[in-house]
Amino acid sequence: MTIWCPDISTASGPIYLAVADALEADIRSGALAIGTKLPPQRELAYQLGVTLGTITRAYREAERRRLLRGETGRGTFVAPAEIEASPLIPREDRAGELDLARNFAFPHLNPDLAKGLARLSRTPGIERLNGFVPSEGLAHHREAGARLFQLFRLSADPSDIAVTCGAQHGIQVLLQALFRQGDAVAVDTFTYPSLLNSAPHLGLKLVPVPMRRGVDGRFLAMDPEALGRVARTEGVRGVFLMPNMHNPTTHTMTLAEREELVQVARLHGLKIIEDDPYTPFVREELPAIGELAPELTASIASISKLLSPGSRIGFVHVPREYGHAVRNLIGESTWMASPITAELVSGWIADGTLKRVLQEKRRANEARFEMTRELLGGGRFEGGPDKVFGWLHLDPETDPGAVEAELRRRGVASLSSRYFQASDRRPAPFMRLCLGSIAGGIEFRTAVTRVAEVLADPRPQARDLPGPVA
Template identity: 35%
Template sequence: MPRARYKSLVDRLAAQIAAGKLPPGTRLPTHRQLAAQEGLALVTASRVYAELEAMGLVSGETGRGTFVREISLPLSHGVDQHATAPGVLDLNFNYPTLPGQAELLRTGLRQLALSGDLEALLRYQPHAGRGHERACIARHLAERGLTVQAEEVVIVSGAQQGLAVTVMALLKPGDVVAVDALTYSGFKVLAEACRLELLPIPLTCNGPDLDALERLCQKRRVKAVYTMPTLHNPMGWVMDVSCRARLIAIARQRDVLLIEDAAYAFLVEDAPPPLKALAPELTVYVSGFSKNVATGLRVGYVVAPLDRIAAIERAIRATAWNTPGVMTALVCGWIEDGTVLRLEAEKRHDAQARQTLGRQLLNGLNVVSHPASYFMWLPLPEDARADEVVSELLSRNVAVSPAEPFATTSAAPHAIRLALGSLDREALAGALREVASTIGRYVY
């Protein structure tokens, strides 16, 4: 097929989609049917659909066909661009706060102003953080069941930077990282930026399929596994002790680095020991104070084997140089006076109440979640398409995320994730009623 004709077909279909002549959800002809209709070679018809998919106009689904996407949504589906339009109820992001936290900040800043050597906070800090602050975070972790040396703790500008410097320091472009088939969207973005190859681990009802992981390790040189064993985002799993032991056994046998993301682990009471406690020599543990205290602090930490610390420090120097001194001092003050532990307990209670509300208002729908998490996963009914549901909810001023930003497989399941931690409970109830009403049309 001449190039001009091939391009003209792509342009014609794109124009029909943009004009609404091919509305969202339309099933397009199969590759063979398109080839026959247009007099094309099959490989050229496949190329036409591939280009439309790259433009974000269609999506191919194994066993179902090729469908027109909802193009009124940004390609990020709101996950990368915050839903800030007036009146929009945002169920995309979690930034849980409690009444009185603004006053807590005022008090903390006043206390900081009256204490110690403030001038020191205005200077560059050591790349890994000041020694007494690293020791403070180590004591905080000990209260949560993870005993580490202060020298193993590196302070970073939030857990996301913790993941970034871990990847920059310990992996290289082209390395293979095994991840759950549904995983934290921020790690997908990081992997793309660092040119890592992600291999999806199939899911079971209770966590990753570790038999499948073992087969992946036999076929490919897997350098690392990124995992959230305690309160998985978005599925809400807590990996049991036997699964943790199996994962560690595979990692030891195959010399695989474990990257343990514990951003939401504080919400789970009496959780099994972290991977870092069970396999300290091959685990890097990453968390922070965004969810348990406040997202604006941008203070986090990485706990790594001592022989990995120097490389992580170099990555910090190459990016942020050091974590902000004022914010780190503020957080450490709150650790020492018990504020962080109090906030964690209150947010566990808050998350449980929101889950209860969600279960009540979404009664009858298929909901996957943990009873103390700030999010819910909703697989959609068979006839429902995620982009249509997301678009309809947005028209009702409710912003939710489809599965696509979390999926590491070529085809994302038709599901949505609800973040419960950003609205007050009255507004949350209204948003959840809209979700129940919208999805309910496909159930009954």
């Protein structure tokens, strides 16, 4: 461990920023090499004569700048200059790989783009779409968003909707609109991978909250009592929920589970972000969280998994008091989502293409789920015929990272639990397998068969987990 102690005697402004700036300067100059272990926060605070909270903020700011990485139970280290590309991001050089990792939800069944563009070219007044439009989007595009939200079980007012560049952009905008730097946001112990990176980079602290388990070991919703506890003890200001097809566990909350969480949120004044891009696949129609608590909830609807990831169109529906903030943040980040692709998507929503494609994808997904259960065993594979991915339960002593690596060696991409874990040192014995990214049925069977073969091999012992990966 390096005894690093910067000179901040001449610093002006917040001390935590001075410490972060000194860290960055020493890393850029080579005085702190990649992999160097930094002093514990309490020790550095003592050396500098400042509070522990000041050093905590400094390290957090340095992590936001991608200068440091924390490893649970080991300490804080100078991060590599180049961060390894996330396996969630598609790459052109993966030809021949059997993809069970990325949840693209049957893109080979997406609507004919050439026909959609031909229709678009005949749109009256199309030239307007080639100019600037309001940051929240045109009125008729927001009305299309309201129709889409109906599939997400939400009665949405178009005046409270804004068009975003997909769901991930929507999440970024809502995190900034609803919270301030330093705020704590509750998440499930397993959660959406991109959130594990994006929230800290915005200066937000993620607080993992345990999920309930059924008598059969299957995952249920976030524990409402635990949520109330972290609201009291850790100052949590909001919560991120996926009620209809939790990613990665696949759980669909019951009405009682939704109402319990809403009750806790109301009691503690927690803001809710509801992100559930797979909701239209789920046949059970339960009210959205935004329907149960409209005054607290910002909801996201995305078209990527349903029709067109290439269009990069999503919609957010927010309580009216946050409307101006959302519009401004969209304007500051990208000015506007593309009105051209918003028009393309709006046409597919209006002319019935969305419902037709969704029916085709549902049928394909049912067949894939039954095939997977047959090959892996129904008790092992948590999911359902209307769930576009499954949560694979491994034996407790199995190292999911070793399973992932062996599958990669055999030409199959998968994601172990570490990509979803918001905490814990040991990798939990689970993996997410996606049903729709492989186009061919024969190729899909081959991929799942290889998973079954790897699971039949001797299982390596679990190793310590270096930290959440996104």
